[in-house]
Amino acid sequence: MSIFSNGIVLAQHKEPAFSRPLVCFTNPQTETLSLDRPPVRDIAGLSADDIVEIARAAQIVDERDGKLLHRKLMRVKGRGVAVVVDAIDDEPYVSSKINPLLKLREETAGGIGLCEKAAGTDNVFIMAYKNIGDLETRIPGSIEGYKISRLRGGYPARPQSSLLNIGQGRRLTVGVGAVIHLYRAVMQNKRQSTVFITVAGNCVANSMNMEVSIGMTIQQILDRCGLVDEPTRIVCGGPMTGIAIMDTDRTLVTYTTRAILVIRDSRRESGYNCIGCGRCARVCPMGLSPMYIRRFAQTQYYANLRRFDAHLCVECGTCSYICPSRLEVSRDVARAKAYSLRNIVGAQAQEVDELED
Amino acid sequence: MRIENPATAPHIHYHENTKVVMGDAILPMAAIYAMCFYYYGPRVLLLLVTSVFSSVAADVLCTLISGKRVNARDYSAIVTGMIIPLMMPASIPFHIAAIAAVFGITIVKHPFGGVGNNVFNPAAAGVAFAIVCFPVRMFTYPMPLETLPVFPDETLLQVSSPAFTLQLGGVPNYDFVDMSLGNFPGPMGATNILVILACLLYLVLRGAVRWEMPVAYLAVFAALCWAFPRDNMNAAQNILYDMMSGTVLFGGAFMLTDPVTTPQRAWAKAAYAALAGAAVFLFRRYSRYEEEFVFVLLIMNATVWGFDMVGERIAGIFRRKKFETLDDKKVQKKQ
Amino acid sequence: MRLSTIRKYRKNSKVRQGILSVGRNPIILLGVSLPFVIATATSLRNAAAMSLEYVVINFVTAVLSVLIAGKAPFWVRAAINVGAATVVMMLTRALITWMMPDISNYLGTYIYLMALNGMVLLQSEEAVRPGPVKLWPVMKGVVINVAVFAVMMLIVSLPREYLGNGTLWGRAIPAPVKLSGVQLPFFGFISVGFLLAFVRFTTKKIQAFGIVDGARKAANERARYTAIHVEIDE
Numbered sequence: 001m002s003i004f005s006n007g008i009v010l011a012q013h014k015e016p017a018f019s020r021p022l023v024c025f026t027n028p029q030t031e032t033l034s035l036d037r038p039p040v041r042d043i044a045g046l047s048a049d050d051i052v053e054i055a056r057a058a059q060i061v062d063e064r065d066g067k068l069l070h071r072k073l074m075r076v077k078g079r080g081v082a083v084v085v086d087a088i089d090d091e092p093y094v095s096s097k098i099n100p101l102l103k104l105r106e107e108t109a110g111g112i113g114l115c116e117k118a119a120g121t122d123n124v125f126i127m128a129y130k131n132i133g134d135l136e137t138r139i140p141g142s143i144e145g146y147k148i149s150r151l152r153g154g155y156p157a158r159p160q161s162s163l164l165n166i167g168q169g170r171r172l173t174v175g176v177g178a179v180i181h182l183y184r185a186v187m188q189n190k191r192q193s194t195v196f197i198t199v200a201g202n203c204v205a206n207s208m209n210m211e212v213s214i215g216m217t218i219q220q221i222l223d224r225c226g227l228v229d230e231p232t233r234i235v236c237g238g239p240m241t242g243i244a245i246m247d248t249d250r251t252l253v254t255y256t257t258r259a260i261l262v263i264r265d266s267r268r269e270s271g272y273n274c275i276g277c278g279r280c281a282r283v284c285p286m287g288l289s290p291m292y293i294r295r296f297a298q299t300q301y302y303a304n305l306r307r308f309d310a311h312l313c314v315e316c317g318t319c320s321y322i323c324p325s326r327l328e329v330s331r332d333v334a335r336a337k338a339y340s341l342r343n344i345v346g347a348q349a350q351e352v353d354e355l356e357d
Numbered sequence: 358m359r360i361e362n363p364a365t366a367p368h369i370h371y372h373e374n375t376k377v378v379m380g381d382a383i384l385p386m387a388a389i390y391a392m393c394f395y396y397y398g399p400r401v402l403l404l405l406v407t408s409v410f411s412s413v414a415a416d417v418l419c420t421l422i423s424g425k426r427v428n429a430r431d432y433s434a435i436v437t438g439m440i441i442p443l444m445m446p447a448s449i450p451f452h453i454a455a456i457a458a459v460f461g462i463t464i465v466k467h468p469f470g471g472v473g474n475n476v477f478n479p480a481a482a483g484v485a486f487a488i489v490c491f492p493v494r495m496f497t498y499p500m501p502l503e504t505l506p507v508f509p510d511e512t513l514l515q516v517s518s519p520a521f522t523l524q525l526g527g528v529p530n531y532d533f534v535d536m537s538l539g540n541f542p543g544p545m546g547a548t549n550i551l552v553i554l555a556c557l558l559y560l561v562l563r564g565a566v567r568w569e570m571p572v573a574y575l576a577v578f579a580a581l582c583w584a585f586p587r588d589n590m591n592a593a594q595n596i597l598y599d600m601m602s603g604t605v606l607f608g609g610a611f612m613l614t615d616p617v618t619t620p621q622r623a624w625a626k627a628a629y630a631a632l633a634g635a636a637v638f639l640f641r642r643y644s645r646y647e648e649e650f651v652f653v654l655l656i657m658n659a660t661v662w663g664f665d666m667v668g669e670r671i672a673g674i675f676r677r678k679k680f681e682t683l684d685d686k687k688v689q690k691k692q
Numbered sequence: 693m694r695l696s697t698i699r700k701y702r703k704n705s706k707v708r709q710g711i712l713s714v715g716r717n718p719i720i721l722l723g724v725s726l727p728f729v730i731a732t733a734t735s736l737r738n739a740a741a742m743s744l745e746y747v748v749i750n751f752v753t754a755v756l757s758v759l760i761a762g763k764a765p766f767w768v769r770a771a772i773n774v775g776a777a778t779v780v781m782m783l784t785r786a787l788i789t790w791m792m793p794d795i796s797n798y799l800g801t802y803i804y805l806m807a808l809n810g811m812v813l814l815q816s817e818e819a820v821r822p823g824p825v826k827l828w829p830v831m832k833g834v835v836i837n838v839a840v841f842a843v844m845m846l847i848v849s850l851p852r853e854y855l856g857n858g859t860l861w862g863r864a865i866p867a868p869v870k871l872s873g874v875q876l877p878f879f880g881f882i883s884v885g886f887l888l889a890f891v892r893f894t895t896k897k898i899q900a901f902g903i904v905d906g907a908r909k910a911a912n913e914r915a916r917y918t919a920i921h922v923e924i925d926e
């Protein structure tokens with residue numbers, strides 16, 4: 001019964017990008033942008049307001065959700081909430097959160113300390129995804145004194161994380177990238193001008209984690225990495241939830257880009273019908289029945305979408321992953337969910353992401 | 358560079374595709390056909406070819422008529438074509454197998470929506486139609502271990518199966534070793550009990566069949582046979598004879614577990630299989646035909662939607678309970 | 693409740709509108725001809741006999757209902773209609789038994805059922821519409837109804853007899869196979885379903901000739917902007 005299971009175990013393929021050092025590929029003109037304020041001399045004397053002010057001046061954006069970091073810190077200032085540093089990389093190939101955590105330890109630890117001070121709490125820990133099989137470097141138990149809490153289970157791990165900590169009160173989740181940029185803003189007076197991404201796929205000669213400037217085109221990054229094959233698919237984001245892009249010269253790296261996958265498919269399988277095997281219902285982490293939701297949406301039987309809880313879908317893509325007929329189940333269920341949230345009013349319609357902070 | 362026709366997430370897939378799922382059903386049946394070939398000779402393979410050919414031809418024709426694209430890698434018609442002769446005697450004329458296959462595909466599968474949408478199992482419907490049209494020829498079987506000629510003579514010695522003896526109230530006079538090896542007259546594929554059990558184990562271990570289904574089905578059937586044995590035998594004999602004679606085991610392994618026509622959730626599947634086991638017991642005891650599994654299956658297929666709705670309600674209760682911690686009330690209380 | 697109150701509101705009651713208003717009750721409309729097609733249209737001779745009985749009963753009751761329209765309350769008219777239909781049915785049955793004795797046993801109860809044919813009630817209801825009742829419109833309706841029934845019975849019974857028995861009009865003709873299951877009622881449902889599908893198919897094809905290309909393109913464009921795609925070409 002999938003409601004009692006922990007998602008589906010995916011082969012992660014995170015090596016070799018995971019253990020390689022972080023490569024810098026930045027635009028020299030934007031990299032040295034500094035803040036419009038004098039550099040900080042006395043770190044220990046910074047108050048929470050100062051840190052928030054620096055975050056605002058540096059325009060740091062949290063890469064998890066695209067929100068400005070100073071706004072997030074301001075909302076929890078002095079309330080004693082727990083601060084969780086999100087280093088969860090549960091999708092295959094992507095390691096753009098955990099890699100900077102391991103390679104830039106001092107910066108991360110310093111940034112976490114600053115977040116601690118800004119939020120006025122000492123309950124800070126890092127969350128990382130544990131179920132990765134073939135790693136060459138070990139994920140340590142703590143970084144510079146900050147504990148790394150491990151998530152177990154299968155993909156998707158993010159919804160499980162929200163369940164695990166709900167009993168401990170409210171918490172603030174920040175991404176690793178934002179933490180590092182906060183440290184740099186305070187220590188080196190730098191504005192955020194880069195993001196950490198993973199470049200991987202079977203068309204890339206050396207898959208690696210990179211720090212790239214925001215605003216670069218995807219084509220520039222691919223030229224830097226070098227392609228060995230003609231790709232049929234270029235994805236911005238993870239393989240389960242990413243968006244395939246059409247034009248690499250006109251797509252830019254943004255604050256929330258975390259991976260670029262360059263894939264060549266061997267054979268497209270199409271033209272199959274749903275055979276009703278029920279595998280999608282078995283792997284759905286929310287316990288839904290994607291087969292039926294899809295069928296109702298296609299036959300326009302909208303009354304049943306609420307009964308089958310289509311609005312609880314977290315769009316993880318596991319149902320499409322497992323479908324033997326290679327149907328676009330996740331896309332159809334996401335559409336049905338949008339429809340049911342828009343048009344069907346009921347007691348269950350809550351915005352799920354509001355609950356995290 | 359530009360890439361036309363970008364795809365949607367997810368961009369990786371599990372390695373199992375429909376070919377593997379269908380192949381999971383075809384492979385065990387090939388094993389059964391090998392056993393039948395050993396018992397009845399090359400006629401078995403000719404029957405297989407006829408049935409598969411007619412079902413695939415009917416499938417292609419119906420797909421073209423309904424305006425859809427023909428998918429050459431869709432093996433569901435082949436699976437139907439393979440199941441149908443296994444429930445018939447080995448000496449059945451070829452045209453009956455072909456008629457059953459064509460009926461099943463054109464009248465029971467495509468008008469209800471084609472692959473994945475059919476309410477009734479087309480193989481079961483085809484065999485049921487053949488039983489209704491040709492009751493005598495479907496129930497007279499040749500003796501095993503005699504190579505059958507391709508066009509058998511009508512006056513060849515044909516015997517009735519132990520199912521018929523049971524229906525009359527007698528005790529079949531085959532011993533258990535013979536019965537489990539398949540050395541007794543009966544439907545071509547349904548007599549090889551040991552091979553069928555091995556195939557069932559293979560299907561369960563591969564994940565093509567949830568273990569709850571055959572276990573619930575056989576458990577309920579055996580329990581009812583044990584509680585209400587026939588008049589002239591004890592409980593243990595009754596269980597073994599009833600299970601081994603006829604298509605009870607074969608149907609439970611291959612036809613009851615067809616993914617399209619069963620409910621979705623595991624417990625709904627188990628309840629469905631249990632009810633099917635009870636119905637099969639009743640039909641075996643009190644029906645006029647000696648071979649009644651296909652009729653029971655067709656009736657049960659009609660109830661699948663009810664099991665699914667009830668299963669979904671129950672799943673909804675569990676689901677809401679689990680995610681109830683995200684409720685507004687509890688979050689506000691903590692503030 | 694008082695009887696006078698009941699009488700006053702009986703006109704608006706759902707029972708009256710649903711069950712008795714036979715022009716709108718789909719069960720009665722279906723029950724007019726469907727059971728006969730399914731169970732008795734198994735050979736051409738059966739179909740001919742049933743159509744004959746249908747013709748006779750309908751004509752007689754139609755004429756009768758026109759004659760007594762408006763002259764008596766509803767239940768009196770219905771009783772007269774059904775009584776007349778029963779008498780006619782008895783006569784027809786005797787006729788069928790004399791012409792084709794072997795099938796009157798097979799048809800059995802369906803011959804008797806035809807007397808209570810909903811069409812009977814329908815016509816007596818139709819004859820009560822306000823205004824003078826003319827014979828000719830009622831006759832037109834009856835002729836169309838009877839013709840449709842006869843044609844449907846013929847179309848369904850032809851393949852059923854050929855496939856099921858290998859005969860046509862009782863005479864054996866060379867047929868490759870005899871599927872006796874085709875004569876069972878379940879195949880009657882299937883054949884009616886296929887007939888319906890065929891009728892819809894041809895209607896769509898005929899209509900397709902009349903649609904201007906631009907109107908179809910506009911309809912497709914509109915369909916593309918709906919929230920949930922109903923693309924069935926997967």
